[in-house]
Amino acid sequence: MNVLVLLRHLLRRHGHALLLLAAANALFAWAITRVVPAASQTAFVQELLDMAPAPVRVLLGEEVVANVSARGFLGFGYVHPFALLLLSVWAVRVATGALAGEVGKGTMDLIGARPVSRSAQVAAAAVAVFAGLTAIAAALWAGTAVGLQFRVLEGVSAPDFVPVAAMSLLLFAALGAIALLVSATRREGGTAVSWCAGILAGSYVLDYLARVWSAIGFLRPLSLFRYYEPQRILREGVSTGDVAVLAVVGAVALAAAFAVFARRDL
Amino acid sequence: MPPTAPAITADGLAKRFGTVRALEDLSLRVEQGEVFGFLGPNGAGKTTTIRLLLGLIAPSAGRATVLGHTVQLGGAAWRSDIGYLPGEVAFWSHLTGGQTLDFLARLSQRPPVDRAGLLDRLGLGAEVLARPVRTYSDGMRQKLGLVQALQCRPALALLDEPTKGLDPLVQQAFYGIVADLRRRGATAFISSHVLTEVERLCDRVAMLRAGRVVFAGDVEQVRRAQRRRVVAAFAKAVDQQALAHFGAVVEAGELEVTLLVTQEELPALVARLGMLPLVDLVIEPPSLEEAFLEHYR
Numbered sequence: 001m002n003v004l005v006l007l008r009h010l011l012r013r014h015g016h017a018l019l020l021l022a023a024a025n026a027l028f029a030w031a032i033t034r035v036v037p038a039a040s041q042t043a044f045v046q047e048l049l050d051m052a053p054a055p056v057r058v059l060l061g062e063e064v065v066a067n068v069s070a071r072g073f074l075g076f077g078y079v080h081p082f083a084l085l086l087l088s089v090w091a092v093r094v095a096t097g098a099l100a101g102e103v104g105k106g107t108m109d110l111i112g113a114r115p116v117s118r119s120a121q122v123a124a125a126a127v128a129v130f131a132g133l134t135a136i137a138a139a140l141w142a143g144t145a146v147g148l149q150f151r152v153l154e155g156v157s158a159p160d161f162v163p164v165a166a167m168s169l170l171l172f173a174a175l176g177a178i179a180l181l182v183s184a185t186r187r188e189g190g191t192a193v194s195w196c197a198g199i200l201a202g203s204y205v206l207d208y209l210a211r212v213w214s215a216i217g218f219l220r221p222l223s224l225f226r227y228y229e230p231q232r233i234l235r236e237g238v239s240t241g242d243v244a245v246l247a248v249v250g251a252v253a254l255a256a257a258f259a260v261f262a263r264r265d266l
Numbered sequence: 267m268p269p270t271a272p273a274i275t276a277d278g279l280a281k282r283f284g285t286v287r288a289l290e291d292l293s294l295r296v297e298q299g300e301v302f303g304f305l306g307p308n309g310a311g312k313t314t315t316i317r318l319l320l321g322l323i324a325p326s327a328g329r330a331t332v333l334g335h336t337v338q339l340g341g342a343a344w345r346s347d348i349g350y351l352p353g354e355v356a357f358w359s360h361l362t363g364g365q366t367l368d369f370l371a372r373l374s375q376r377p378p379v380d381r382a383g384l385l386d387r388l389g390l391g392a393e394v395l396a397r398p399v400r401t402y403s404d405g406m407r408q409k410l411g412l413v414q415a416l417q418c419r420p421a422l423a424l425l426d427e428p429t430k431g432l433d434p435l436v437q438q439a440f441y442g443i444v445a446d447l448r449r450r451g452a453t454a455f456i457s458s459h460v461l462t463e464v465e466r467l468c469d470r471v472a473m474l475r476a477g478r479v480v481f482a483g484d485v486e487q488v489r490r491a492q493r494r495r496v497v498a499a500f501a502k503a504v505d506q507q508a509l510a511h512f513g514a515v516v517e518a519g520e521l522e523v524t525l526l527v528t529q530e531e532l533p534a535l536v537a538r539l540g541m542l543p544l545v546d547l548v549i550e551p552p553s554l555e556e557a558f559l560e561h562y563r
Binding site for chain 1: 317320321322323324339342343344345346348350352354355356357358360369370372373374375414424
C-alpha cells in the first residue's frame with residue numbers, strides 16, 4: 001500500500017516534467033515526419049549524404065546513408081540525441097530524486113521513520129521511472145503516428161515504429177535501473193545526478209567512437225546503446241539477444257539497488 | 267507490545283562514522299508512559315541515538331528495542347506507533363502544509379486523529395496550510411514538524427530539539443501537548459539542550475557527553491544531589507573560614523559570602539548562620555542546569 005502512496009507522491013512531484021518531456025518528444029517525432037524527404041527528393045539527399053564526413057554518416061545510421069528512405073530517416077529520429085536526452089532526463093531525475101535526493105534534503109528521515117520498508121521505497125521509484133519512460137516513449141511513437149496521418153509516405157506505417165519505441169523504453173529502463181543503483185548508494189541528489197550523467201554520456205560516446213574508430217570497435221558491446229539500433233530493428237525486427245542483454249542488465253542493476261538500499265544508513 | 271515492556275531499551279549501542287565515534291556503549295531504558303529527557307551539548311550523539319532507535323542507521327555495536335521490537339534497518343511495521351520530529355526538519359518544497367500532513371499520515375497508516383487539535387494549539391491555520399511549505403518561516407516549519415510527528419496519536423514520540431525556533435507562547439503550547447501525551451500514557455523521548463525545558467517536562471533524564479552517557483536518573487534525584495547556592499549577607503565582618511566546614515566557599519566579600527552546600531549540609535549551615543549577625547540569606551533551589559554544567563565542565 002505504501003508503494004502506491006509513494007508512487008503518487010513521486011508522480012505529483014514530477015508530473016509537470018513528465019508532461020513537458022512527453023509533449024516535447026511527441027512534437028519532435030511529429031517534426032521529423034515533416035522533414036523526411038519524399039520519394040522525389042531522395043536522389044538529391046543521397047548525393048548530399050555521400051559527401052558527408054564519415055562521423056556524420058555513422059551518426060545518421062547505416063540505412064539512411066546506404067539507402068535513403070523515409071523509414072530510415074524516421075528511424076534516425078529515434079536515436080537523435082534530443083529524443084534520447086528527454087528520456088535520459090526522466091530516468092535520471094526521478095531515480096536520483098527518489099532516493100539520494102530525499103536523503104540529501106533530509107526528507108528521507110520523515111519517510112524512513114514511518115512504516116515504509118526500504119524495498120517499498122526502491123519499488124516506488126522503479127515503477128515511477130518505468131511508468132514515466134513508458135509515457136515518454138509512447139509520446140515519441142504517437143508523434144510519429146500523428147505525423148504520418150498528415151503526411152502519407154509510401155511504404156511507411158506507424159505500427160512499424162512500435163518495436164523501436166518499445167526498445168527505446170527497454171534501453172532507458174535499463175539505464176534507469178542503473179541510475180537507481182547509483183542513487184541507492186549516494187547521499188546527495190547532485191552527486192547521484194553527476195554519476196548518472198557521466199555513465200549515460202560515457203556509454204553514448206563509447207558506442208559512437210567504437211563505430212567510428214575501428215581500433216576500439218571491440219569495446220562497443222560494453223555500451224548499452226549498442227543494443228538499441230532503430231534502423232536495424234526496422235530492417236530485421238527486434239533482436240532477441242539485444243532484448244536479453246538490456247533486460248538482464250536492468251534486472252541485475254535493480255536487484256542491486258534493492259540490496260544496497262536495504263543495508264545502507266540513511 | 268506487552269503492557270509491562272519498556273518503550274525503549276538500548277544495550278551497549280555504539281555508532282562509528284569512519285574513524286569518528288559518534289556514540290559509545292549507550293545503555294538506557296525508558297518505560298512506557300514516561301517523558302524522558304535526553305540532554306547533551308551539540309555533537310554529543312543525541313541525534314545519532316534517535317536515528318539508531320528508528321533504524322535509520324545501523325549500530326556498529328549493541329542492540330536496541332523500541333516498543334518491544336528489535337530495531338533493524340529493514341523492520342517497518344512497528345513504526346506506525348512512532349511519531350518522529352527530526353532535529354533538522356525538512357519538507358518537500360512543492361507541497362503545501364496540508365498536503366505534507368496528508369502524505370505523511372497516509373505513510374503512517376493511521377488516521378490523523380489529533381491533527382485538528384494540534385494545529386489549533388500551535389496556531390497553524392487553514393490559510394497557512396494551503397500555502398507551499400517553501401514559503402514557511404523556520405518557526406512554522408517546526409510547528410508543522412510537531413504536527414506531523416504527533417497527528418496520528420503515536421504510542422512513542424521521539425522529538426529531537428522540539429522547541430527549536432518556537433516563540434515562548436508556542437513553547438507553552440508545546441508543554442501542554444507533552445502534558446497531554448503523558449496523561450494518555452504515551453511515551454516521549456525528548457532530546458534537547460534547553461535545560462529548563464527538560465526540567466519542566468521530563469520525569470527522567472540521561473546526559474550525554476562525547477557519545478557517552480555521563481548520568482541517567484530522575485530529574486528530582488539530580489536536583490537533590492545537586493549542591494544549593496547559598497548567599498549570606500552580614501551586618502559586620504565574620505570569620506568566613508569557619509563557614510567552610512558547612513560547604514564550599516565560592517565567593518567571599520567583606521560582608522557577604524557565597525557557598526555551595528549539599529542538602530545534608532544545609533540544616534547545620536542555617537543553624538550556624540543564625541548565630542551570626544545575618545541580615546540577608548538567599549538559598550537558590552538546585553537546578554538541572556547546575557548539574558548539566560557540572561557534568562560538562
